[in-house]
Amino acid sequence: MLTLSGWAHVAVIPAATATIQRDGGYAMELTFDVLAFALNKTPEDVTIGPMNDLLDGPEDVLAARLAEAAATFKNEFAVLEDGRSGTVETLAFPSVDDVRRHEKAMTMARLPVLLALTVQGRLPAGARSVSFRLPSKLGMSSLSVVRQDQPVGVLVVDAGVVSSPLPVTLDVAPSAPTPNDPAASPVAEPSRWEWAKRYVGLGFVHIVPKGLDHILFVLGLFLLGNRLGPLLMQVTAFTVAHSITLALSMYGIVRLSLHIVEPLIALSIAFVAAENIFTDKLHRWRLIVVFGFGLIHGLGFASVLTDLGLPRREFATALVSFNLGVEGGQLAVIGLAMLAVGYWRRRPWYRRAIVLPASVVIAAIGLFWAIQRALPYSP
Incomplete structure (x- = not known):
């Protein structure tokens, strides 16, 4: 179904910043179209009718949709290193109150409802690199990875696809890697050609x-x-x-x-x-x-x-x-x-x-x- 929403052009691509600590902890903040995700749609696929219905409908319906969306995000989100998964310790997902505050603050357009979530956790033990997988319904996303003593890595993450790995340096040494262990070799920064392709x-x-x-x-x-x-x-x-x-x-x-x-x-x-x-x-x-x-x-x-x-x-x-x-x-x-x-x-x-x-x-x-x-x- 074609949407003629006047704000179709400025429905921004979800943008995230992940900070990696030397002790292996990480924190990510992601700004995204909350209502599109709550409706299980990508930002380019959602139409304004269902979003307006969700905003104008009962509070309990909106709350239930947001709760389901939070569960979906936690289930599909992953922090990985060579196939191993890190942990998700806390997830602060936008609430009904956050949506209402955003709605009252808007003077130019009601949609999209762009809000931020935060997720914190730890990398796999002894990680030498880090990759992220974001939920598929976010669509194509931008991810900036901030690491100690290294340049910020900027990745374009396709829907539901694991991002390219970026090297990390942790204070905790990995447990005795073998010579053939992929984690024993440093992971190179994306080349100029890789940036160009992205x-x-x-x-x-x-x-x-x-x-x-x-x-x-x-x-x-x-x-x-x-x-x-x-x-x-x-x-x-x-x-x-x-x-x-x-x-x-x-x-x-x-x-x-x-x-x-x-x-x-x-x-x-x-x-x-x-x-x-x-x-x-x-x-x-x-x-x-x-x-x-x-x-x-x-x-x-x-x-x-x-x-x-x-x-x-x-x-x-x-x-x-x-x-x-x-x-x-x-x-x-x-x-x-x-x-x-x-x-x-x-x-x-x-x-x-x-x-x-x-x-x-x-x-x-x-x-x-x-x-x-x-x-x-x-x-």
């Missing part, structure tokens, strides 16, 4: 399937005209522009509130689609407009990377790789659109039967999002 994948997923607003914008570009060259020029202008503001924002040079960026992104979708309705020719000034909208979209991409964090040692690698992933996602959208309707792009009825109806739908969605994102939430 962030290319993250950028791609942010477009396909998670970036519905960016998908609609690219489809708006695709629908005007029937020649591939001008289309690629528009996509190139858009890519160059969002690359500029993404880099400037991540280096702290340009900052703009999401409450401004998100309505502008929605308006860019509506504008491009409306232009498709009122003209059947690609004017030269459209490249300038697309470039300007690309600058705005870059600020939206930056919000994702801000939530995820970037590895300090490979900051530039991760930044460029994320941007390449975004570009790959955009090209994938164009490729799929070409497969779907490209055969008919030069038919005389193509504009009437495909371009106009599709553009009307895209423009309506863009306007709906722009209004919803611009208006403060009133309970």
Whole structure:
């Protein structure tokens, strides 16, 4: 089921920070979409109707859902070392009171309900490395691991998949490892190539399937005209522009509130689609407009990377790789659109039967999002 929630774009990827102590203890704080998880849905799959029903329904129903979610998290979460599991000693899961306090504090949007949980425990005895498994319904997550005397490790953890191992140094020595014991060898930090692969994948997923607003914008570009060259020029202008503001924002040079960026992104979708309705020719000034909208979209991409964090040692690698992933996602959208309707792009009825109806739908969605994102939430 397709959701047209105005906040679909800013439903952030769950972000966690785990701190490893020298005595083998660990503590993790995870910020995530509590209602989506309570409904047993990933953030991209959940729709606003069930979440609103949960918020507006009886307190005992919400409490029961949160209790079930806490049990699910504790059951699926794991701290591992070479196949051995650590312990979970305490889990502080968001309560009904936490949800109500969040609801009262929100002035711009009711959803998503982003709250934090904390979990504490101990690594397996004698651990030399550490991996994490997060519950599958969190979806793709970002995990920063803070260790003593070592750089912060930033991992992109796929749903329900054990993360890559990171080396740890504990004060308690392991019990007599054998020469062939994998734990006897230090675990290397992720290489530059590994960081690049992770962030290319993250950028791609942010477009396909998670970036519905960016998908609609690219489809708006695709629908005007029937020649591939001008289309690629528009996509190139858009890519160059969002690359500029993404880099400037991540280096702290340009900052703009999401409450401004998100309505502008929605308006860019509506504008491009409306232009498709009122003209059947690609004017030269459209490249300038697309470039300007690309600058705005870059600020939206930056919000994702801000939530995820970037590895300090490979900051530039991760930044460029994320941007390449975004570009790959955009090209994938164009490729799929070409497969779907490209055969008919030069038919005389193509504009009437495909371009106009599709553009009307895209423009309506863009306007709906722009209004919803611009208006403060009133309970």
